[in-house]
Amino acid sequence: MPISIATVRGYVLEELLAKLLQDNGYRLLVTEEQDPEALKDSGRGLLVHGRGTTHQVDVLGELDLPLPFSLPLRLFVEAKHRARPTGIEHARNAYGTIRDVNEHYSAKTPGTYHIPMKRYQYQYALFSASGFTKPAQEYALAQQISLVDLSSPDFDELLTSVDDLAVRIVDLAERTGLTSLPLNQIRHALRHALGTWPANVDDETFPDLASRIQQVRDHTGMPTFSSPTLGLAVTHDRARAGLEVALRRMEADYEEQDLPARELPTDKLTAIVVDLDDFGLDRLILGFPSAPFVLILQVENPDTFAEYIDNPRNSDIWVHLEYPRDRRDNRPLSRDWTIVPVDDAARFRLSFTLPAILADWMLSGQVPIWSLREAKTTLLSSIVIIHNGRLVRLLYQPHQG
Incomplete structure (x- = not known):
């Protein structure tokens, strides 16, 4: 994926919201092995099987409480961090997704007998840093899609932190010489830093991230990257502010490393994400x-x-x-x-x-x-x-x- 601050800050926001879900009773699903019949790993993230097709999901949580006479609840989370209000097309996509996955079931279960798999009731929550258009709100309300508006000044601190972190990640990618953004690696790093990667699931794609993040936290004297001097809270035009910060080079020198062309340096990425627990969630x-x-x-x-x-x-x-x-x-x-x-x-x-x-x-x-x-x-x-x-x-x- 091309390098874009707007893209990165949307993903960072989703991962912080995943942490919020986990803190509020949801168990996060991050890999196919947690539910092989309903989930599928892809090179770019997790897929959920529907009746007609599979659906990309960036954040998926399962309510970790039993509900009498009800299917267990799972929640799709999508975040939009852009200048314009989120429109009805995103609410329509959300409705189409959960309708398809709620109609999916399979009788393929290991063992002698074939019984229906454990089914779930999927729901969808769409967060937006710039609010929603009126048609999107009316449609979502009618179709039971939850819209969460983050445009209130109460969320300025959270969104500013997201912007700053996105700028630092994009700056690292540019200095590393990447031509595309390794979003999968960034997601894994954020999840290990936030503690949202399940403890009983091995990270086979990026096995070094969890151990490296823990090592950094165990050695408080290790230097980390400082935030950009331009605080994005001082301007209402976050997109423009992010661009200006990205164009300004940070003072730190990046030593040359023999890394795959599609990955960020583990040490540098770790230094950026390691203090994510200070975001006031x-x-x-x-x-x-x-x-x-x-x-x-x-x-x-x-x-x-x-x-x-x-x-x-x-x-x-x-x-x-x-x-x-x-x-x-x-x-x-x-x-x-x-x-x-x-x-x-x-x-x-x-x-x-x-x-x-x-x-x-x-x-x-x-x-x-x-x-x-x-x-x-x-x-x-x-x-x-x-x-x-x-x-x-x-x-x-x-x-x-």
């Missing part, structure tokens, strides 16, 4: 409401929150939903909402941004106040989070009076 939690969308909850005080929900008695937590409102009719004035526990002793706060299509509906001025209350008591009445293998429900309670 501990402040983000996935929330699953009783609605066809996913919320990313921002935790203001992670330690206090974790301590409270670690108590097994706090499986159901009553909360208020608060938002800036018009004093005349209590209508929301923004997409930004806050979750505050009813229990004063809890001392935590969570915030989230409503999906744009839902926020527009509430802010339009055409919706009666009773409908706003109905939205909270239906769509947002119960938000499920998964913490340390346990389900915790945030249950909406209206303010009294």
Whole structure:
């Protein structure tokens, strides 16, 4: 694949989201040997068998909790990190993919008898750093495709870190003399650095990456590459900023190495990705409401929150939903909402941004106040989070009076 900052930052964002999935109860699938009947390795990544064809998947997670009277859940994750809002064509592709894979099954099972393989219910979550067009939102809502909008200022720090990391990887590729980008190697490096590569699965493609990353972390005195001096947060035009950084040469000298023309130097790539655990993902939690969308909850005080929900008695937590409102009719004035526990002793706060299509509906001025209350008591009445293998429900309670 041609060398492109835009391409790399999309892949980096997906891998950080894979880490977020893992931290929220999902087991990541990265190789065919984890499920030979449903998955297939290719030279460029993992494929999932469908009824009609196989489908490329960059991040695939399986919910690591049993669901009574339900097929086990698997989730496709795709991330778009570009200047324009993500359009309806991507939502259509997502729907076509999960419909095909959900209709696939096989009776080929090793042994004397042939029984149907273990089946799964596949779902799709599409993340976008620049939001979504209205047609994409309407289509996704109708087809139960989860759209997660990362264009809120709350995610600027995350996206800036993604941009900086992408610039450093592209700079390394150019200095190494590559004419195409080894995305498979980059993905493996990110997964070993983030701890999302399963511990019981050997990396047969890049066996040296995991050991090298661990060696670097064991020797804190080993130098690493510094971030570019141009912070991408200072400009709203990330694409242009990334280009300017890529054109500016970093001061470090790269010694010549006898490497395959399609690979990055292991030591240099390791030095770039080794500090990925500092990206602040501990402040983000996935929330699953009783609605066809996913919320990313921002935790203001992670330690206090974790301590409270670690108590097994706090499986159901009553909360208020608060938002800036018009004093005349209590209508929301923004997409930004806050979750505050009813229990004063809890001392935590969570915030989230409503999906744009839902926020527009509430802010339009055409919706009666009773409908706003109905939205909270239906769509947002119960938000499920998964913490340390346990389900915790945030249950909406209206303010009294």
